[in-house]
Amino acid sequence: MWNDVRYDPDATDRLVRELVGTAGAIEEVLGILGGDGPVIAEDWAGPHRLTYDEERERLVTAAVAVRELVLAAAQGVVAALAAARGEQALRVRLRAELAPHACAEGRAC
Amino acid sequence: MPVPLVVARPDRLQRFRVTAAALADGLERRVGATRAALAAYEARTEPAFEVPCRGSVDAVDRLGGALAALGGWVGRVGDAFEHLPTHDGIAFDLDDQLLAAVPATPAVGAGAPGNGATLADAVEDVALGALASLRSGTTAAAAGAAAAGGAGGVASRAASRAAGSPITTASQVLAVIAAGRVGMGEIAHRWQTEEGSATWARAGRAGLDGVLNGAGMLAGGAAGAALGEVLCGAAPPAAAACVTAAGTFGGELGRRGGELLGDVLLGDEPAVWERDPLVLSLEIADVDGAALDAAAADLDAAAAESADLAGRHRGFVLEHPWVWADTYHDAPVVPPPPPAAAIPTDGPR
Numbered sequence: 001m002w003n004d005v006r007y008d009p010d011a012t013d014r015l016v017r018e019l020v021g022t023a024g025a026i027e028e029v030l031g032i033l034g035g036d037g038p039v040i041a042e043d044w045a046g047p048h049r050l051t052y053d054e055e056r057e058r059l060v061t062a063a064v065a066v067r068e069l070v071l072a073a074a075q076g077v078v079a080a081l082a083a084a085r086g087e088q089a090l091r092v093r094l095r096a097e098l099a100p101h102a103c104a105e106g107r108a109c
Numbered sequence: 110m111p112v113p114l115v116v117a118r119p120d121r122l123q124r125f126r127v128t129a130a131a132l133a134d135g136l137e138r139r140v141g142a143t144r145a146a147l148a149a150y151e152a153r154t155e156p157a158f159e160v161p162c163r164g165s166v167d168a169v170d171r172l173g174g175a176l177a178a179l180g181g182w183v184g185r186v187g188d189a190f191e192h193l194p195t196h197d198g199i200a201f202d203l204d205d206q207l208l209a210a211v212p213a214t215p216a217v218g219a220g221a222p223g224n225g226a227t228l229a230d231a232v233e234d235v236a237l238g239a240l241a242s243l244r245s246g247t248t249a250a251a252a253g254a255a256a257a258g259g260a261g262g263v264a265s266r267a268a269s270r271a272a273g274s275p276i277t278t279a280s281q282v283l284a285v286i287a288a289g290r291v292g293m294g295e296i297a298h299r300w301q302t303e304e305g306s307a308t309w310a311r312a313g314r315a316g317l318d319g320v321l322n323g324a325g326m327l328a329g330g331a332a333g334a335a336l337g338e339v340l341c342g343a344a345p346p347a348a349a350a351c352v353t354a355a356g357t358f359g360g361e362l363g364r365r366g367g368e369l370l371g372d373v374l375l376g377d378e379p380a381v382w383e384r385d386p387l388v389l390s391l392e393i394a395d396v397d398g399a400a401l402d403a404a405a406a407d408l409d410a411a412a413a414e415s416a417d418l419a420g421r422h423r424g425f426v427l428e429h430p431w432v433w434a435d436t437y438h439d440a441p442v443v444p445p446p447p448p449a450a451a452i453p454t455d456g457p458r
Contacts, residue, residue, distance in 0.1 A: 007153070007158055018139075019143065019162070019165070022169055027286065028290060029132050029136065029176065029393065040125045042121075055179055058230075061229065066168045069239055070168075079160075
Protein backbone atom coordinates (compact mmCIF):
# COMPACT_ATOMS: atom_id res chain seq x y z
CA MET A 1 0.00 0.00 0.00
CA TRP A 2 2.91 2.36 0.68
CA ASN A 3 4.50 1.74 -2.71
CA ASP A 4 3.24 3.16 -6.01
CA VAL A 5 1.80 0.80 -8.61
CA ARG A 6 4.27 0.46 -11.48
CA TYR A 7 2.61 0.97 -14.86
CA ASP A 8 3.27 3.02 -17.99
CA PRO A 9 0.23 4.38 -19.89
CA ASP A 10 2.36 5.27 -22.93
CA ALA A 11 3.87 1.79 -23.27
CA THR A 12 0.45 0.27 -22.70
CA ASP A 13 -1.12 2.54 -25.30
CA ARG A 14 1.55 1.62 -27.81
CA LEU A 15 1.01 -2.09 -27.21
CA VAL A 16 -2.76 -1.73 -27.58
CA ARG A 17 -2.29 0.18 -30.84
CA GLU A 18 -0.01 -2.55 -32.17
CA LEU A 19 -2.43 -5.30 -31.14
CA VAL A 20 -5.39 -3.52 -32.73
CA GLY A 21 -3.28 -2.88 -35.83
CA THR A 22 -2.37 -6.55 -35.98
CA ALA A 23 -6.04 -7.49 -35.75
CA GLY A 24 -6.70 -5.11 -38.66
CA ALA A 25 -3.90 -6.72 -40.68
CA ILE A 26 -5.37 -10.17 -40.06
CA GLU A 27 -8.74 -8.81 -41.18
CA GLU A 28 -7.13 -7.77 -44.44
CA VAL A 29 -5.42 -11.16 -44.83
CA LEU A 30 -8.82 -12.77 -44.33
CA GLY A 31 -10.33 -10.56 -47.01
CA ILE A 32 -7.67 -11.60 -49.52
CA LEU A 33 -7.84 -15.28 -48.56
CA GLY A 34 -11.61 -15.17 -48.89
CA GLY A 35 -11.48 -13.29 -52.19
CA ASP A 36 -8.62 -14.91 -54.08
CA GLY A 37 -8.65 -18.30 -52.37
CA PRO A 38 -11.68 -19.80 -54.14
CA VAL A 39 -10.87 -18.06 -57.42
CA ILE A 40 -7.42 -19.57 -57.90
CA ALA A 41 -8.93 -23.01 -57.39
CA GLU A 42 -11.34 -22.62 -60.31
CA ASP A 43 -10.48 -25.08 -63.07
CA TRP A 44 -8.17 -26.94 -60.68
CA ALA A 45 -8.64 -30.69 -60.49
CA GLY A 46 -6.25 -33.33 -59.30
CA PRO A 47 -4.98 -35.06 -56.19
CA HIS A 48 -4.03 -31.82 -54.41
CA ARG A 49 -7.21 -29.86 -54.89
CA LEU A 50 -9.16 -31.30 -51.93
CA THR A 51 -6.17 -30.79 -49.65
CA TYR A 52 -6.01 -27.16 -50.73
CA ASP A 53 -9.70 -26.59 -50.01
CA GLU A 54 -9.44 -28.12 -46.56
CA GLU A 55 -6.23 -26.29 -45.68
CA ARG A 56 -7.57 -22.94 -46.84
CA GLU A 57 -10.84 -23.26 -44.96
CA ARG A 58 -9.14 -24.30 -41.74
CA LEU A 59 -6.55 -21.57 -42.09
CA VAL A 60 -9.34 -18.99 -42.46
CA THR A 61 -10.98 -20.37 -39.32
CA ALA A 62 -7.67 -20.24 -37.46
CA ALA A 63 -7.05 -16.67 -38.67
CA VAL A 64 -10.45 -15.59 -37.34
CA ALA A 65 -9.61 -17.18 -33.99
CA VAL A 66 -6.22 -15.44 -33.88
CA ARG A 67 -7.81 -12.09 -34.74
CA GLU A 68 -10.30 -12.49 -31.86
CA LEU A 69 -7.44 -13.59 -29.59
CA VAL A 70 -5.42 -10.49 -30.40
CA LEU A 71 -8.44 -8.25 -29.78
CA ALA A 72 -9.11 -10.04 -26.49
CA ALA A 73 -5.47 -9.43 -25.51
CA ALA A 74 -5.89 -5.72 -26.28
CA GLN A 75 -9.07 -5.70 -24.22
CA GLY A 76 -7.31 -7.38 -21.31
CA VAL A 77 -4.43 -4.91 -21.45
CA VAL A 78 -6.87 -1.99 -21.32
CA ALA A 79 -8.74 -3.53 -18.39
CA ALA A 80 -5.50 -4.19 -16.50
CA LEU A 81 -4.39 -0.59 -17.07
CA ALA A 82 -7.67 0.60 -15.60
CA ALA A 83 -7.20 -1.70 -12.62
CA ALA A 84 -3.67 -0.39 -12.08
CA ARG A 85 -4.86 3.22 -12.22
CA GLY A 86 -7.67 2.52 -9.77
CA GLU A 87 -5.32 0.72 -7.41
CA GLN A 88 -2.85 3.60 -7.54
CA ALA A 89 -5.62 6.12 -6.80
CA LEU A 90 -6.76 4.01 -3.88
CA ARG A 91 -3.26 3.76 -2.42
CA VAL A 92 -2.72 7.51 -2.67
CA ARG A 93 -6.00 8.18 -0.89
CA LEU A 94 -5.36 5.58 1.77
CA ARG A 95 -1.95 7.04 2.49
CA ALA A 96 -3.46 10.50 2.89
CA GLU A 97 -6.20 9.29 5.21
CA LEU A 98 -4.35 6.74 7.25
CA ALA A 99 -0.99 8.39 7.78
CA PRO A 100 -2.24 10.96 10.39
CA HIS A 101 -3.89 8.14 12.42
CA ALA A 102 -0.72 6.09 12.29
CA CYS A 103 1.29 9.06 13.48
CA ALA A 104 -1.16 9.77 16.25
CA GLU A 105 -0.82 6.21 17.48
CA GLY A 106 2.92 6.56 17.67
CA ARG A 107 3.60 4.44 14.60
CA ALA A 108 5.81 5.23 11.65
CA CYS A 109 4.24 7.73 9.26
CA MET B 110 -10.46 -47.86 -64.69
CA PRO B 111 -10.99 -44.12 -65.15
CA VAL B 112 -8.11 -42.14 -66.56
CA PRO B 113 -6.84 -39.62 -63.96
CA LEU B 114 -7.21 -36.08 -65.23
CA VAL B 115 -5.27 -33.18 -63.75
CA VAL B 116 -6.21 -29.60 -64.64
CA ALA B 117 -5.15 -26.19 -63.34
CA ARG B 118 -4.42 -22.62 -64.26
CA PRO B 119 -0.70 -22.53 -63.37
CA ASP B 120 -0.37 -18.75 -63.52
CA ARG B 121 -3.05 -18.33 -60.85
CA LEU B 122 -1.46 -20.88 -58.54
CA GLN B 123 1.95 -19.27 -58.94
CA ARG B 124 0.49 -15.82 -58.38
CA PHE B 125 -1.12 -17.03 -55.15
CA ARG B 126 2.36 -18.02 -53.94
CA VAL B 127 3.55 -14.45 -54.46
CA THR B 128 0.45 -13.00 -52.77
CA ALA B 129 0.69 -15.36 -49.78
CA ALA B 130 4.40 -14.59 -49.38
CA ALA B 131 3.63 -10.85 -49.38
CA LEU B 132 0.91 -11.33 -46.75
CA ALA B 133 3.24 -13.43 -44.60
CA ASP B 134 5.98 -10.82 -44.95
CA GLY B 135 3.58 -8.08 -43.86
CA LEU B 136 2.47 -10.11 -40.84
CA GLU B 137 6.10 -10.75 -39.92
CA ARG B 138 6.85 -7.03 -39.91
CA ARG B 139 3.77 -6.41 -37.77
CA VAL B 140 4.79 -9.14 -35.35
CA GLY B 141 8.20 -7.51 -35.02
CA ALA B 142 6.67 -4.14 -34.14
CA THR B 143 4.26 -5.75 -31.70
CA ARG B 144 7.03 -7.71 -29.98
CA ALA B 145 8.99 -4.47 -29.46
CA ALA B 146 5.93 -2.77 -27.93
CA LEU B 147 5.28 -5.84 -25.79
CA ALA B 148 8.84 -5.86 -24.43
CA ALA B 149 8.49 -2.21 -23.37
CA TYR B 150 5.10 -2.93 -21.77
CA GLU B 151 6.42 -5.91 -19.83
CA ALA B 152 9.45 -3.99 -18.61
CA ARG B 153 7.37 -1.09 -17.29
CA THR B 154 4.36 -2.85 -15.81
CA GLU B 155 3.99 -4.45 -12.40
CA PRO B 156 3.47 -8.21 -12.84
CA ALA B 157 0.18 -8.14 -10.91
CA PHE B 158 -1.27 -5.77 -13.53
CA GLU B 159 0.39 -7.27 -16.59
CA VAL B 160 -1.61 -9.24 -19.15
CA PRO B 161 0.29 -12.09 -20.86
CA CYS B 162 0.31 -11.31 -24.59
CA ARG B 163 3.31 -13.29 -25.84
CA GLY B 164 1.19 -16.25 -26.86
CA SER B 165 -1.13 -14.04 -28.91
CA VAL B 166 1.83 -12.59 -30.82
CA ASP B 167 3.27 -16.09 -31.30
CA ALA B 168 -0.06 -17.18 -32.79
CA VAL B 169 0.10 -14.33 -35.33
CA ASP B 170 3.66 -15.40 -36.13
CA ARG B 171 2.51 -18.98 -36.70
CA LEU B 172 -0.34 -17.76 -38.87
CA GLY B 173 2.11 -15.95 -41.15
CA GLY B 174 4.27 -19.09 -41.38
CA ALA B 175 1.27 -21.25 -42.24
CA LEU B 176 0.16 -18.77 -44.88
CA ALA B 177 3.59 -18.77 -46.52
CA ALA B 178 3.70 -22.57 -46.40
CA LEU B 179 0.29 -22.86 -48.07
CA GLY B 180 1.27 -20.37 -50.76
CA GLY B 181 4.58 -22.12 -51.40
CA TRP B 182 2.90 -25.47 -51.74
CA VAL B 183 0.22 -24.13 -54.10
CA GLY B 184 2.97 -22.48 -56.15
CA ARG B 185 4.77 -25.83 -56.47
CA VAL B 186 1.60 -27.38 -57.83
CA GLY B 187 1.46 -24.52 -60.33
CA ASP B 188 5.10 -25.13 -61.27
CA ALA B 189 4.28 -28.77 -62.03
CA PHE B 190 1.66 -27.64 -64.56
CA GLU B 191 3.81 -24.94 -66.08
CA HIS B 192 5.19 -26.86 -69.05
CA LEU B 193 2.00 -28.64 -70.03
CA PRO B 194 0.03 -27.59 -73.09
CA THR B 195 -2.64 -24.99 -72.25
CA HIS B 196 -5.99 -24.06 -73.64
CA ASP B 197 -7.41 -20.67 -72.63
CA GLY B 198 -4.90 -20.54 -69.76
CA ILE B 199 -5.83 -23.99 -68.48
CA ALA B 200 -3.14 -26.68 -68.42
CA PHE B 201 -4.22 -30.29 -68.43
CA ASP B 202 -2.83 -33.79 -68.50
CA LEU B 203 -4.14 -37.32 -68.30
CA ASP B 204 -1.57 -38.54 -65.83
CA ASP B 205 -1.56 -37.43 -62.21
CA GLN B 206 1.98 -38.76 -61.86
CA LEU B 207 3.23 -35.36 -62.97
CA LEU B 208 2.35 -34.15 -59.46
CA ALA B 209 4.28 -36.95 -57.76
CA ALA B 210 7.11 -34.55 -56.95
CA VAL B 211 4.80 -32.21 -55.02
CA PRO B 212 4.08 -33.32 -51.42
CA ALA B 213 0.48 -34.35 -50.82
CA THR B 214 0.14 -31.81 -47.99
CA PRO B 215 1.85 -28.50 -47.29
CA ALA B 216 4.23 -28.33 -44.34
CA VAL B 217 5.62 -25.51 -42.23
CA GLY B 218 9.38 -25.36 -42.76
CA ALA B 219 11.14 -28.60 -43.59
CA GLY B 220 9.02 -30.95 -41.50
CA ALA B 221 5.65 -32.35 -42.55
CA PRO B 222 2.80 -31.96 -40.04
CA GLY B 223 2.12 -35.71 -40.12
CA ASN B 224 -0.79 -37.67 -38.61
CA GLY B 225 -3.25 -35.87 -40.81
CA ALA B 226 -2.50 -32.53 -39.14
CA THR B 227 -3.09 -29.40 -41.20
CA LEU B 228 -1.26 -26.09 -41.23
CA ALA B 229 -4.05 -24.61 -39.14
CA ASP B 230 -3.38 -27.13 -36.35
CA ALA B 231 -0.04 -25.52 -35.58
CA VAL B 232 -1.70 -22.10 -35.42
CA GLU B 233 -4.61 -23.33 -33.32
CA ASP B 234 -2.33 -25.10 -30.84
CA VAL B 235 -0.49 -21.87 -30.10
CA ALA B 236 -3.73 -19.86 -30.09
CA LEU B 237 -5.38 -22.20 -27.57
CA GLY B 238 -2.36 -21.99 -25.27
CA ALA B 239 -2.37 -18.22 -25.60
CA LEU B 240 -6.08 -18.05 -24.82
CA ALA B 241 -5.64 -20.11 -21.64
CA SER B 242 -2.71 -17.94 -20.60
CA LEU B 243 -4.65 -14.77 -21.41
CA ARG B 244 -7.66 -15.91 -19.39
CA SER B 245 -5.60 -16.81 -16.34
CA GLY B 246 -3.59 -13.58 -16.61
CA THR B 247 -6.69 -11.44 -17.02
CA THR B 248 -8.34 -13.26 -14.15
CA ALA B 249 -5.31 -12.60 -11.96
CA ALA B 250 -5.44 -8.88 -12.79
CA ALA B 251 -9.19 -8.79 -12.09
CA ALA B 252 -8.65 -10.66 -8.83
CA GLY B 253 -6.06 -8.09 -7.84
CA ALA B 254 -8.54 -5.32 -8.55
CA ALA B 255 -11.27 -7.13 -6.63
CA ALA B 256 -8.97 -7.67 -3.67
CA ALA B 257 -8.09 -3.98 -3.73
CA GLY B 258 -11.79 -3.20 -3.78
CA GLY B 259 -12.48 -5.51 -0.89
CA ALA B 260 -15.51 -7.70 -0.47
CA GLY B 261 -17.68 -6.11 -3.09
CA GLY B 262 -16.21 -7.44 -6.32
CA VAL B 263 -17.88 -4.36 -7.82
CA ALA B 264 -14.55 -3.21 -9.15
CA SER B 265 -14.10 -6.35 -11.18
CA ARG B 266 -17.66 -6.08 -12.45
CA ALA B 267 -17.08 -2.46 -13.37
CA ALA B 268 -13.83 -3.38 -15.08
CA SER B 269 -15.43 -6.17 -17.04
CA ARG B 270 -18.37 -3.93 -17.94
CA ALA B 271 -16.04 -1.23 -19.21
CA ALA B 272 -13.80 -3.84 -20.80
CA GLY B 273 -16.81 -5.14 -22.70
CA SER B 274 -17.19 -1.93 -24.64
CA PRO B 275 -13.78 -1.62 -26.32
CA ILE B 276 -13.98 -4.94 -28.09
CA THR B 277 -17.37 -4.03 -29.46
CA THR B 278 -16.12 -0.63 -30.49
CA ALA B 279 -12.91 -2.05 -31.92
CA SER B 280 -14.87 -4.67 -33.83
CA GLN B 281 -17.09 -1.96 -35.25
CA VAL B 282 -14.09 0.10 -36.27
CA LEU B 283 -12.50 -2.95 -37.85
CA ALA B 284 -15.73 -3.69 -39.71
CA VAL B 285 -15.69 -0.18 -41.15
CA ILE B 286 -12.01 -0.58 -42.04
CA ALA B 287 -12.72 -3.89 -43.73
CA ALA B 288 -15.69 -2.52 -45.66
CA GLY B 289 -13.68 0.53 -46.67
CA ARG B 290 -10.85 -1.65 -47.88
CA VAL B 291 -13.19 -3.91 -49.80
CA GLY B 292 -14.68 -0.83 -51.43
CA MET B 293 -11.28 0.69 -52.22
CA GLY B 294 -10.08 -2.64 -53.56
CA GLU B 295 -13.05 -2.86 -55.87
CA ILE B 296 -12.48 0.69 -57.08
CA ALA B 297 -8.84 -0.11 -57.89
CA HIS B 298 -9.82 -3.41 -59.46
CA ARG B 299 -12.48 -1.87 -61.70
CA TRP B 300 -10.14 1.00 -62.60
CA GLN B 301 -7.46 -1.45 -63.76
CA THR B 302 -10.00 -3.56 -65.60
CA GLU B 303 -11.33 -0.71 -67.68
CA GLU B 304 -8.02 0.68 -68.83
CA GLY B 305 -8.47 2.42 -72.14
CA SER B 306 -12.01 3.71 -71.60
CA ALA B 307 -12.85 7.39 -71.03
CA THR B 308 -11.47 8.66 -67.70
CA TRP B 309 -14.71 10.09 -66.27
CA ALA B 310 -16.76 7.05 -67.20
CA ARG B 311 -14.01 4.82 -65.84
CA ALA B 312 -13.87 6.73 -62.54
CA GLY B 313 -17.66 6.74 -62.20
CA ARG B 314 -17.99 3.04 -62.80
CA ALA B 315 -15.09 2.24 -60.46
CA GLY B 316 -16.58 4.43 -57.73
CA LEU B 317 -20.02 2.90 -58.11
CA ASP B 318 -18.57 -0.61 -57.91
CA GLY B 319 -16.62 0.29 -54.77
CA VAL B 320 -19.64 1.87 -53.08
CA LEU B 321 -21.85 -1.10 -53.91
CA ASN B 322 -19.37 -3.57 -52.44
CA GLY B 323 -18.45 -1.59 -49.33
CA ALA B 324 -22.01 -0.48 -48.56
CA GLY B 325 -23.28 -4.00 -49.17
CA MET B 326 -20.77 -5.37 -46.68
CA LEU B 327 -21.59 -2.75 -44.03
CA ALA B 328 -25.34 -3.11 -44.45
CA GLY B 329 -25.14 -6.90 -44.42
CA GLY B 330 -22.91 -6.85 -41.34
CA ALA B 331 -25.23 -4.50 -39.45
CA ALA B 332 -28.30 -6.53 -40.41
CA GLY B 333 -26.56 -9.78 -39.43
CA ALA B 334 -25.48 -8.38 -36.06
CA ALA B 335 -28.98 -7.04 -35.37
CA LEU B 336 -30.50 -10.39 -36.24
CA GLY B 337 -27.88 -12.09 -34.07
CA GLU B 338 -28.81 -9.89 -31.09
CA VAL B 339 -32.44 -10.93 -31.44
CA LEU B 340 -31.68 -14.62 -31.91
CA CYS B 341 -28.77 -15.08 -29.51
CA GLY B 342 -30.15 -13.43 -26.39
CA ALA B 343 -28.15 -11.18 -24.09
CA ALA B 344 -26.06 -13.55 -22.00
CA PRO B 345 -22.34 -12.87 -22.51
CA PRO B 346 -19.93 -14.21 -23.61
CA ALA B 347 -21.83 -16.63 -25.87
CA ALA B 348 -24.02 -13.79 -27.15
CA ALA B 349 -20.98 -11.74 -28.20
CA ALA B 350 -19.54 -14.64 -30.21
CA CYS B 351 -22.94 -15.37 -31.72
CA VAL B 352 -23.53 -11.73 -32.71
CA THR B 353 -19.99 -11.49 -34.13
CA ALA B 354 -20.53 -14.63 -36.20
CA ALA B 355 -23.93 -13.40 -37.43
CA GLY B 356 -22.45 -10.00 -38.28
CA THR B 357 -19.52 -11.57 -40.16
CA PHE B 358 -21.86 -13.85 -42.07
CA GLY B 359 -24.19 -10.95 -42.86
CA GLY B 360 -21.24 -8.82 -43.99
CA GLU B 361 -20.03 -11.51 -46.36
CA LEU B 362 -23.53 -11.96 -47.75
CA GLY B 363 -23.86 -8.20 -48.17
CA ARG B 364 -20.50 -7.96 -49.92
CA ARG B 365 -21.42 -10.74 -52.31
CA GLY B 366 -24.77 -9.05 -52.95
CA GLY B 367 -23.03 -5.76 -53.71
CA GLU B 368 -20.52 -7.53 -55.93
CA LEU B 369 -23.28 -9.28 -57.82
CA LEU B 370 -25.20 -6.04 -58.26
CA GLY B 371 -22.02 -4.35 -59.49
CA ASP B 372 -21.38 -7.11 -61.99
CA VAL B 373 -24.97 -6.94 -63.24
CA LEU B 374 -24.88 -3.17 -63.61
CA LEU B 375 -21.30 -2.78 -64.82
CA GLY B 376 -20.35 -6.11 -66.35
CA ASP B 377 -17.98 -8.84 -65.16
CA GLU B 378 -14.36 -8.22 -64.32
CA PRO B 379 -11.31 -10.52 -64.34
CA ALA B 380 -11.45 -12.94 -61.42
CA VAL B 381 -7.96 -12.60 -59.93
CA TRP B 382 -6.55 -9.20 -59.20
CA GLU B 383 -2.85 -8.85 -59.78
CA ARG B 384 -1.42 -7.13 -56.74
CA ASP B 385 1.94 -5.55 -56.25
CA PRO B 386 3.53 -7.82 -53.61
CA LEU B 387 5.62 -5.04 -52.08
CA VAL B 388 2.64 -2.71 -51.75
CA LEU B 389 0.58 -5.53 -50.31
CA SER B 390 3.26 -6.44 -47.77
CA LEU B 391 3.64 -2.83 -46.61
CA GLU B 392 -0.13 -2.47 -46.43
CA ILE B 393 -0.41 -5.50 -44.16
CA ALA B 394 2.54 -4.38 -42.05
CA ASP B 395 1.08 -0.93 -41.39
CA VAL B 396 -2.66 -0.65 -41.69
CA ASP B 397 -4.54 2.62 -41.93
CA GLY B 398 -3.14 4.95 -39.26
CA ALA B 399 -6.18 7.22 -38.94
CA ALA B 400 -8.57 4.36 -38.37
CA LEU B 401 -6.23 2.85 -35.82
CA ASP B 402 -6.00 6.17 -34.04
CA ALA B 403 -9.77 6.12 -33.74
CA ALA B 404 -9.73 2.55 -32.40
CA ALA B 405 -6.99 3.38 -29.91
CA ALA B 406 -8.89 6.48 -28.78
CA ASP B 407 -11.95 4.33 -28.15
CA LEU B 408 -9.89 1.91 -26.11
CA ASP B 409 -8.36 4.75 -24.14
CA ALA B 410 -11.77 6.25 -23.42
CA ALA B 411 -12.96 2.86 -22.22
CA ALA B 412 -9.93 2.62 -19.93
CA ALA B 413 -10.70 6.04 -18.47
CA GLU B 414 -14.32 5.05 -17.93
CA SER B 415 -13.25 1.84 -16.25
CA ALA B 416 -10.84 3.70 -13.97
CA ASP B 417 -13.57 6.19 -13.10
CA LEU B 418 -16.05 3.44 -12.23
CA ALA B 419 -13.47 1.59 -10.17
CA GLY B 420 -12.44 4.82 -8.44
CA ARG B 421 -16.02 5.69 -7.53
CA HIS B 422 -16.59 2.27 -6.10
CA ARG B 423 -13.39 2.43 -4.13
CA GLY B 424 -14.34 5.85 -2.84
CA PHE B 425 -17.47 4.29 -1.41
CA VAL B 426 -15.50 1.43 0.08
CA LEU B 427 -13.08 3.87 1.61
CA GLU B 428 -15.94 5.44 3.54
CA HIS B 429 -16.71 2.00 4.98
CA PRO B 430 -13.25 0.59 5.67
CA TRP B 431 -14.55 -2.18 7.92
CA VAL B 432 -16.00 -3.88 4.81
CA TRP B 433 -12.62 -4.61 3.42
CA ALA B 434 -10.12 -3.88 6.16
CA ASP B 435 -9.29 -7.53 6.68
CA THR B 436 -9.37 -8.51 3.02
CA TYR B 437 -7.03 -5.99 1.47
CA HIS B 438 -4.30 -8.30 0.22
CA ASP B 439 -4.86 -10.20 3.47
CA ALA B 440 -2.93 -7.53 5.29
CA PRO B 441 -4.04 -5.08 8.02
CA VAL B 442 -4.93 -1.59 6.88
CA VAL B 443 -2.70 0.07 9.43
CA PRO B 444 0.95 -0.68 8.64
CA PRO B 445 2.75 -2.98 11.05
CA PRO B 446 4.73 -1.29 13.83
CA PRO B 447 8.38 -0.61 13.09
CA PRO B 448 11.13 -2.50 14.95
CA ALA B 449 11.28 -1.76 18.68
CA ALA B 450 14.46 0.29 18.46
CA ALA B 451 12.82 2.68 16.04
CA ILE B 452 9.67 3.36 18.08
CA PRO B 453 9.69 7.03 19.05
CA THR B 454 9.28 7.75 22.74
CA ASP B 455 8.29 11.40 22.46
CA GLY B 456 5.03 11.14 20.54
CA PRO B 457 4.35 11.40 16.87
CA ARG B 458 6.96 12.95 14.63
